[in-house]
Amino acid sequence: MELAKIETLVEKYLEAETTLAEEQQLQAYFAQDEVAPHLQEYQVLFGYFAKAKEERYTKPVPLKPKKRNYLKWASVAAVAVLMFGAYLGNDYREQKIAEQAYQDTQEALQLLAFNYSKGTEKIAYLNEFEKTKNKIFKNEQ
Amino acid sequence: MRQAEFLDIVLPFKDKVFRLAKRLLVSHEEAEDATQEVLMKLWSKNDQMQQYKNVEAFAMTMTKNYCLDKLKSKQASNLKLVHSNYEDSKVSLQRQIELEDSIDWMHKIIETLPEQQKMVIQLRDIEQYDYDEIAEMLDMKPTAVRVALSRARKEVRQQLLNKHNYGVS
Incomplete structure (x- = not known):
């Protein structure tokens, strides 16, 4: 590129009136070894800009918080499941206790019924005795 | 937004964020911290990210604000003295x-x-x-x-x- 054009571009550059494309032309011009002596300071300038562009961020990108968020919800769900399970288990246990009580009562009632029937058997003897006694006493009257 | 999508959007300009942060904060480590901070903030806002028409510009603005805040708090502490020593040298x-x-x-x-x-x-x-x-x-x-x-x-x-x-x- 002819020097005159570069000179006008440099003027425009200092006034911040160059477009990005024009700035790239300048960049390309000053990247070569042979530069007009009176424009040498721009070689340093554009050389630096090109160099500065190469710096990279090398650390890994951290994205942990989202994961932690997910874990938080998972733990909430786990607690809910546990609570529900405990609630159901409690129900089951209560039912068991009630059944046990029912069986106990039934056993007690059976025992009562058994003894009661034993009592009525004895009363049958008594009735027999009464009948015989009546016969005897009736005869005497 | 998924992690992969987020990275697709963010990775192309993460170096720019880092370089701007380094320009302002000078120290390499602080610039790394700033970049990390900005990316984390973006990630935490990633639900709203579709609303921003230009995520890159938004990230650069965040970087600018973060670094200027950092510089202000640095000036408030006595680190300024260290800085003027540095100028002297x-x-x-x-x-x-x-x-x-x-x-x-x-x-x-x-x-x-x-x-x-x-x-x-x-x-x-x-x-x-x-x-x-x-x-x-x-x-x-x-x-x-x-x-x-x-x-x-x-x-x-x-x-x-x-x-x-x-x-x-």
Whole structure:
């Protein structure tokens, strides 16, 4: 590129009136070894800009918080499941206790019924005795 | 948004975020921290991300704000004293040796610019955004961006010339 054009571009550059494309032309011009002596300071300038562009961020990108968020919800769900399970288990246990009580009562009632029937058997003897006694006493009257 | 999608959007400009942060904060480690912080914030906002028409510009604005806040809190503590010590040492002999390296020299020149000019020169001459994007990122008018950029470029050139003449005579 002819020097005159570069000179006008440099003027425009200092006034911040160059477009990005024009700035790239300048960049390309000053990247070569042979530069007009009176424009040498721009070689340093554009050389630096090109160099500065190469710096990279090398650390890994951290994205942990989202994961932690997910874990938080998972733990909430786990607690809910546990609570529900405990609630159901409690129900089951209560039912068991009630059944046990029912069986106990039934056993007690059976025992009562058994003894009661034993009592009525004895009363049958008594009735027999009464009948015989009546016969005897009736005869005497 | 999934992690993979997020990374597709973010990875192309993470270096730009880092370089802007480094331009403002100078220290490599602090710039890394700032970049990490900005990316984390973006990730935590990723539900709203579709609403931003330009995520990259939004990220750059976040970086700018984060770094300026950092600088302000640094100034509030006594780190400023450390900084002025550092400025003082520029006059020392060591400086002349260091500045043989023109890259280093350019770095130091840009460091002397006010924050706004630093950012404008970083975003335009290094990252090559157009004026409207820079205006959006820095919350300035496009004309103000041009004025700041012109001033910054002239100042850098002047300092380069001074150094050059000094070296010759």
